[in-house]
């Protein structure tokens with residue numbers, strides 16, 4: 001079985017290769033397959049956006065007569081006090097090229113005076129799969145936390161430095177990559193997808 005992950009992000013490719021390594025499947029990036037198509041992520045939900053990406057790449061592969069399982073993810077940060085902003089706009093919040101130090105400072109400012117119990121937030125990740133027979137499957141996972149009062153930690157990326165995990169007594173940017181993969185929204189959604197793919201491979205092998 002060949003798996004294609006619909007992302008241009010090398011960090012995500014590394015993560016998925018690590019998590020899916022025991023599947024025994026070939027895992028390719030869009031770049032490796034020479035797929036460079038514009039994808040309009042205009043969905044209103046993480047589910048819609050993940051599906052849009054996976055379907056676009058699946059259609060391109062089908063047009064080339066190539067067979068693969070296409071996976072795509074969509075993720076973001078939901079802050080309850082801000083009506084779940086930035087949500088599906090997490091990457092585009094204040095502009096795609098704006099440094100995260102500025103985006104993070106803006107979110108902390110917007111929560112000025114808001115007590116701990118109202119600073120609840122979560123990272124969400126949805127993984128969509130499109131199979132060669134056009135059937136689809138999705139997994140979703142979250143990690144709950146609160147928005148801190150300052151930026152802390154050097155690891156991770158994006159909103160990790162303001163995302164405090166009460167259960168672990170640390171900010172997300174203070175977790176090691178291994179620790180983060182084990183508990184993160186993306187790690188858990190990828191793991192659930194891996195379990196499903198294993199049953200699909202088994203069913204295929206049993207035929």
Ligand code: IMP
Nearest residue numbers: 073074075076077090091157158159160
């Ligand atoms: P995507 O690549 O379109 O899924 O955009 C996800 C955006 O959500 C990223 O650009 C970050 O702003 C935010 N995000 C998602 N996952 C994480 C995470 O694990 N840490 C920090 N920020 C994240």
